[in-house]
Amino acid sequence: MANSNLIAELQSRGLVAQMSSEDELMEHLEKGSVTLYCGFDPTADSLHIGSLVPLLTLRRFQDYGHKPLALVGGATGLIGDPSFKAQERKLNDDSTVAGWVDKLKAQVSQFISFDNGNNSAEVVNNLDWTRGMDVLSFLRDVGKHFSVNSMIAKESVKQRIDREGSGISFTEFTYMILQSFDFQQLNKSHGCTLQIGGSDQWGNITGGIELSRRMNGNQVFGITLPLVTKSDGTKFGKTESGTIWLDATKTSPYAFYQFWMSTADADVYKFLRYFTFLDVERIAEIEEEDKAAVGRPQAQGVLAEEVTRLVHGNDAVEAAKRITESLFSGDISQLSEADFEQLKQDGLPATQVPGDLSDTPLTTLLVDAGMANSGKQIKDALQRDAVIVNDRACGMSDNMSGNEIFSTEAGLFGKYFLVKLGKKKHHLFYL
RNA sequence: GGUGGGAUUCCCGAGUGGCCAAAGGGAUCGGAUUGUAAAUCCGACGCGAAAGCUUCGAUGGUUCGAAUCCAUCUCCCACCA
Numbered sequence: 001m002a003n004s005n006l007i008a009e010l011q012s013r014g015l016v017a018q019m020s021s022e023d024e025l026m027e028h029l030e031k032g033s034v035t036l037y038c039g040f041d042p043t044a045d046s047l048h049i050g051s052l053v054p055l056l057t058l059r060r061f062q063d064y065g066h067k068p069l070a071l072v073g074g075a076t077g078l079i080g081d082p083s084f085k086a087q088e089r090k091l092n093d094d095s096t097v098a099g100w101v102d103k104l105k106a107q108v109s110q111f112i113s114f115d116n117g118n119n120s121a122e123v124v125n126n127l128d129w130t131r132g133m134d135v136l137s138f139l140r141d142v143g144k145h146f147s148v149n150s151m152i153a154k155e156s157v158k159q160r161i162d163r164e165g166s167g168i169s170f171t172e173f174t175y176m177i178l179q180s181f182d183f184q185q186l187n188k189s190h191g192c193t194l195q196i197g198g199s200d201q202w203g204n205i206t207g208g209i210e211l212s213r214r215m216n217g218n219q220v221f222g223i224t225l226p227l228v229t230k231s232d233g234t235k236f237g238k239t240e241s242g243t244i245w246l247d248a249t250k251t252s253p254y255a256f257y258q259f260w261m262s263t264a265d266a267d268v269y270k271f272l273r274y275f276t277f278l279d280v281e282r283i284a285e286i287e288e289e290d291k292a293a294v295g296r297p298q299a300q301g302v303l304a305e306e307v308t309r310l311v312h313g314n315d316a317v318e319a320a321k322r323i324t325e326s327l328f329s330g331d332i333s334q335l336s337e338a339d340f341e342q343l344k345q346d347g348l349p350a351t352q353v354p355g356d357l358s359d360t361p362l363t364t365l366l367v368d369a370g371m372a373n374s375g376k377q378i379k380d381a382l383q384r385d386a387v388i389v390n391d392r393a394c395g396m397s398d399n400m401s402g403n404e405i406f407s408t409e410a411g412l413f414g415k416y417f418l419v420k421l422g423k424k425k426h427h428l429f430y431l
Numbered sequence: 432g433g434u435g436g437g438a439u440u441c442c443c444g445a446g447u448g449g450c451c452a453a454a455g456g457g458a459u460c461g462g463a464u465u466g467u468a469a470a471u472c473c474g475a476c477g478c479g480a481a482a483g484c485u486u487c488g489a490u491g492g493u494u495c496g497a498a499u500c501c502a503u504c505u506c507c508c509a510c511c512a
Contacts, residue, residue: 088507167507167508167509231469232469232470234457234458235458238458239459258467261467262467262468263468264468264469265466265468265469266468266469267468268468295465295466296465296466296467296468297466297468300466300467300468324467327467328467361480362480363479363480364479364480372460372461373459373460373476374460374475374476374477374478374479375478375479375480376475376476376477376478376479377460377461377475377476378461378480379475379480380460380461380462380474380475380476381460381461381462381475382480383461383462383474384461384462384463384474385462386461386462396480399480400480421460421461422460422461422462423461423467424467425460
């Protein structure tokens with residue numbers, strides 16, 4: 001069951017950034033099922049793909065027989081983690097955070113199994129053990145174990161302390177103590193001996209290791225996962241249309257699938273190792289095949305399919321693939337009336353054409369539908385023949401002729417208009 | 432409590448009376464090239480199809496004219512206590 005191959009596997013996937021007491025940890029993992037935890041703070045009403053790596057790693061541990069605890073930060077979410085953040089964050093009020101906690105619990109639960117014998121997962125909330133604690137006990141029992149000198153020295157808050165024009169409040173500075181306390185508590189109540197987290201969490205994790213040793217007399221461990229970076233240096237997980245969320249109502253499965261489809265070649269094999277459960281050998285094979293082949297690699301398709309399946313399930317993958325195929329195959333005349341209906345169902349963004357367009361320029365219409373942020377962008381596209389309605393390029397001269405373009409006669413099957421803006425943005429209009 | 436510094440368009444950051452819708456960089460979007468990739472080049476990037484309209488923490492004021500000067504306020508930061 002439990003064995004050290006897990007660490008070997010994680011390492012071969014590039015998933016280990018740092019480990020505490022490496023040899024002892026290996027030994028510890030070999031002895032049997034270990035209880036480990038990873039925390040997720042409610043900073044929004046959904047997790048985004050940044051949390052995917054730790055989430056999937058919990059699952060990897062569970063697959064090797066260990067028991068994962070997903071900690072939702074009902075308490076820490078009220079404080080805000082300052083680690084490597086350039087600025088103090090504004091506090092969210094507690095009813096908001098409480099609402100987010102519930103959503104995160106549900107999301108987190110998709111990835112780990114709660115019906116797995118004695119290594120079934122559990123979801124815990126750190127508000128449960130911090131809520132009732134009074135200030136004096138906190139300061140005397142917990143705070144006493146922390147040296148401000150060493151806290152200030154942590155890399156994670158360094159820029160906040162050193163950098164001109166920034167600062168850190170006592171509230172955020174205390175975050176480290178709260179998270180350390182979580183680890184110590186879970187060690188005591190659940191026998192939890194390992195914490196995993198992003199590499200930005202190293203300082204907070206080591207704090208917890210210290211505290212568990214001092215308060216519980218137990219040796220516990222930490223592993224951090226690499227920060228996901230892109231080869232071009234831009235931030236992973238964000239596009240102009242915003243963050244890629246795990247919640248299907250915030251980022252549609254189709255958009256989610258597309259996000260992974262446009263992964264750069266330079267990143268895609270790394271991402272396959274991070275974000276999928278495919279064997280490293282299989283991933284290496286894919287890479288070899290792509291290298292040998294001419295043209296577009298298959299890796300992005302595999303990645304998109306695997307990750308979308310993990311997050312949104314099989315049906316969503318099928319739907320996303322259907323849409324992708326019809327839109328990017330280049331031949332929309334192949335689509336049947338039922339296909340259009342299906343596209344709508346599958347989550348291709350769709351808008352009903354308003355009754356009279358004589359006063360509505362295309363710019364306004366497309367901006368209202370959410371295809372661009374301003375009319376200027378549409379104007380730019382129109383001038384470059386980059387707005388395609390049912391395979392017909394529209395120019396600036398068509399701007400005011402919405403009524404003709406979106407007429408019953410012009411529509412496919414009398415009512416559908418597939419509008420393409422640029423190479424990648426598609427939107428379905430219907431009468 | 433004291434002293435000093437700051438708040439500029441998505442982000443960073445110039446601008447200290449007219450030439451400012453506001454330099455530069457980043458991000459983003461569109462085009463060419465391509466493979467729904469990267470790199471490169473071109474274009475856009477407050478709102479508006481346009482005429483035009485609205486901005487530089489807030490409110491008032493000085494001025495023919497203010498992001499720039501004055502007053503008050505709000506928030507932030509540093510140092511000292």
